[in-house]
Amino acid sequence: MDLDLRKIRYFMAVARELNFGRAARDLHIAQPVLSRQIRALEAELGVQLFMRDRRRTELTAAGEALYTEAAPLLAGAEALRRRVGRAGRGADSFTVAFMPGLTVTGAVRALTAAHPRMTVDVLRTSWADQVEVLRDGRADVSCVRLPIDQRGLKVRALFDEPRVAVLPTAHRLACKSELHLSDLAGETLLQPYDAVPEWQAMTGDTAPSGLSGPSGPPAALAVEEKLEHVAAERGVVVLPQSTAGFYHRPDVTAIAIIDIGPSRVALAWDATRRTRLISEFADLAATHLRAP
């Protein structure tokens, strides 16, 4: 009758690993159990999900469909449990997530003033988190930097801000008041190429999403770590102005790049949620959040 979220979660593990044994270990169950559960799921859906070939396991078309569509369902279930738990703890609360460098205080203050009996929480996110917190219910709205995967979300643009290059203070360019992107030719970019599309156009570099430099550190670094690498003269990073301005250390310098697309900051929320408080906060954010 109802489909079983446990089985769906099992399926997701197998689809990720494409290997029943490893997936079973990840799930902390025995492999035969997993085999049977997947067969049961296939029977229940009336559809074959995997092509098992004694030697390798592959997704069928139906399996692909399930793999892409099931993630939001599981996230939705998690979000539901979080929100109900919060409602049960009696707290009429509202959580605003934000990326480091963005300041949501003004809008949060205004919301608190409008609803004195409500608890307004804030939650710091990272690049990886900024949308996730909406899908799993940890936050009601999230102040994000575009681009994001907008599926399942409503997004409202707040403001644009210039992007800056962060250089070692000792760098030959560090004394300039502004830069063109071409000034950076030959520098090593310490971040995934797709974070700065113009870089790719300039250098022709198309490595998927690793860091440049042959032995570069792994991707998805925290901003603090990136700055550490810059200070060590291992390369440069390009950041939104407010992000770079948020961390100040004497050994690195941020300089505006004038011929590069701006970074856009937006407010995002779950498209299925109630609208009252969220749209109220969106209005407040639009008036209180501006480029620095």
Next chain:
Amino acid sequence: MDLDLRKIRYFMAVARELNFGRAARDLHIAQPVLSRQIRALEAELGVQLFMRDRRRTELTAAGEALYTEAAPLLAGAEALRRRVGRAGRGADSFTVAFMPGLTVTGAVRALTAAHPRMTVDVLRTSWADQVEVLRDGRADVSCVRLPIDQRGLKVRALFDEPRVAVLPTAHRLACKSELHLSDLAGETLLQPYDAVPEWQAMTGDTAPSGLSGPSGPPAALAVEEKLEHVAAERGVVVLPQSTAGFYHRPDVTAIAIIDIGPSRVALAWDATRRTRLISEFADLAATHLRAP
């Protein structure tokens, strides 16, 4: 670990009925089973969902939260199963839903031409269905008449069209070429007031959503039924021009109302879905679907 959709469905039944016995009968299970399942759900969520009072059953705040948030989750599960089933049947297909009176042929033709190997289905909806089909996966896009509940959906406006009054052909106004809303003062409106907001402003009538007239027939009539009532001179209805034009019968006449807000037609789709085909169809719809 994972929450159990069966229990959620049981909860929804109890929350609807606010009575364990009746809910159990609706679910075709015994009442003690339902009591235990709800208690188990409460234990699992760590939250009380109902205030049981020997005499009546009421939702707690957490229960309210669950009641409003669980519906999209259950619909999403249903949609998932539908889509996977369809993918399993091998058909790479795309389903376009539409309200009666709207003609989607042009856009469907264009999509078929662009993807000759894909099956493009169409699905007729009603006012009650037009959004439901998206939430439960019966359609990929739906050509709707606004306003709709936009939660969980993306919406793109297509065109506006005038609204007409449908009168008995024998009516004193049936020979006019156009009407003002005030011409209809004193007529009986055979549809929910909120379908025509201006009517409410004109007459001061504020009955919630029943039909006017003391012994009016029940709400949510099909268009054909409304026309039948009009022909029987029991009152008038206000419809979008294309809806009225779609059904022609000699005993009723449609006349444009010139001082009333237009009816807006839009394309809507599930906000969580993949975007490729949908946005392609949205572009086709924007160019091919126009006011008649």
Next chain:
DNA sequence: CCGCTGTGATACCTTCAAGGCATCACAGGT
């Protein structure tokens, strides 16, 4: 006051699905 009715909860049993362990069947490599 007593008994009737409708409410949800409890007790006890049965069935079946989910879990574990041991083992099999088979494809590739050494």
Next chain:
DNA sequence: ACCTGTGATGCCTTGAAGGTATCACAGCGG
């Protein structure tokens, strides 16, 4: 020929979900 890694089968145990019978209690009518 043997070993290794793969997923599938067989058999057992446990626990959850289902059922029936019954209880405890609030309200109502006589």
